[in-house]
Amino acid sequence: MRGEGDHSLLKDGLARIQREVDSLFDALLPIPQDTRARLVEGMRYAAIGGGKRVRPLLLVSTAELFGVDRNRALRAGCAVEAIHAYSLIHDDLPCMDDDDLRHGKPTLHKAFDEATAVLAGDSLHALAFEILADQETSADPFTRSELILTLGNASGKDGMAGGQMMDMLAEGEDYDLHTITRLQQLKTGALLAAAVEMGAIMGHVQPEGRAHLRAYARDIGLAFQIADDLLDVEGDADKAGKALRKDESQGKQTFVTLMGVDKAREQARALVDQAIGHLAVHGEDAAMLRAVARYIVERDR
């Protein structure tokens, strides 16, 4: 199924979205002429020049299926990425996962300090909703409001933060596969799914017309997390740009501990095939979304 064309499509797509996201964050985060400068420098440190930008790529590629203006879709993509960036800052804090390395450089609280990390995370969190509520993202206020509701639900107690809470308690609990799946759907899946959903919302696709995209997003979300668990066991920390082998040392259950390496890899690939199947209706237009699905299980970071 996969050829050279597919590979270069994805490579170019990632390179382009990485440039675009960096450039938009640069424009959105001018450094103020007072002591807030440190805060905005912290936000820029976390938001610019790091990360694969999978979420913005998913959002922009979905929006493209429905002819949405790329600059507007990019703004919504940066809103999702701002949420992702804030969550990494807070998750890396000493009282959370206590990580020193992220995207191959010191974590924000190491490069700056913990207080700046807390506040820069909070400010990126607010920035996400400021971006979405601005009419430059969509001229239609109903669309703006739907984007915000979708991102809010995906990031709070019923989404990412809820999943992170379950993960923080995982060391003491003997989670089964059902619970691990639920945890990961919240912690990682909800925001990936929101990116796809938001692309469709910008394309004015009604909820009943988004079911296949939601199914695609759910499958790649799960595949993404299984791939992360495999990377944690088999990956190269230099390439990943962060500490690995953490799940094992913390005695946490993961897809890999529960299923074994071979079964987990098989399951991830099956999920990707299934995800790609949901895109059939879009034909060649969905080439990038298919490429992203494959990348998710084949990436080395």
Place this chain on the structure above:
Amino acid sequence: MRGEGDHSLLKDGLARIQREVDSLFDALLPIPQDTRARLVEGMRYAAIGGGKRVRPLLLVSTAELFGVDRNRALRAGCAVEAIHAYSLIHDDLPCMDDDDLRHGKPTLHKAFDEATAVLAGDSLHALAFEILADQETSADPFTRSELILTLGNASGKDGMAGGQMMDMLAEGEDYDLHTITRLQQLKTGALLAAAVEMGAIMGHVQPEGRAHLRAYARDIGLAFQIADDLLDVEGDADKAGKALRKDESQGKQTFVTLMGVDKAREQARALVDQAIGHLAVHGEDAAMLRAVARYIVERDR
């Protein structure tokens, strides 16, 4: 100017809004049947049963001037209060102000733990925007979007979080009165002003028709902070329900250190008179907003 009627108006107004805010947070935060329970319990601990609820009272009282349905205004008031509550949780963290007591009970990270405090703060932050983006808050999507833009701006780098960053750096800097005013306008004033502004937005008042309300909000915001600085010097920690005399021990400049106690008190009162002057156009309808303005400098917590 001030009589018994004014006093009981405020007392009843505060008691009512406190009941209403507690009841709405209770409804918005059901405890889930999985390990996220701890997260939601943390959110409830911080959001229910504490705080003066000045911001919701300001929002609801402003909205009332324009005939807005009280239940809808209350939802927006709870969104502002959710932002306020999350900011207190994060400000109290050991890496920030390191406070053990808030609203007369242990701070969230003391009663639970730091990780839960970070995540409960983040989840209340997201909840604020989830509430505002819901059509139960306003049937008009443009209104919802404007509410979100106003609250987002007031809480991020150009508002509350920016002011908190300036405050964190205050120990090392020799801020003058101009800088302290700017810091406090961001840290405290922006959210109080947003509450008033959001009440007017719900009343479909155009930006040019909100100028006097913005002036009212700016004046009470500054008066509120001067009163806080006076409380820090002269207040009773038991009544305040939190540690006092912190500014002095940290060597921070405040309105009181820069102006002296007498001048500061005089200034706060003058600001309240000025704020009340801006409400003249509303006549008797603005009785509650006038009462709130007076309360702000006369409160003991």
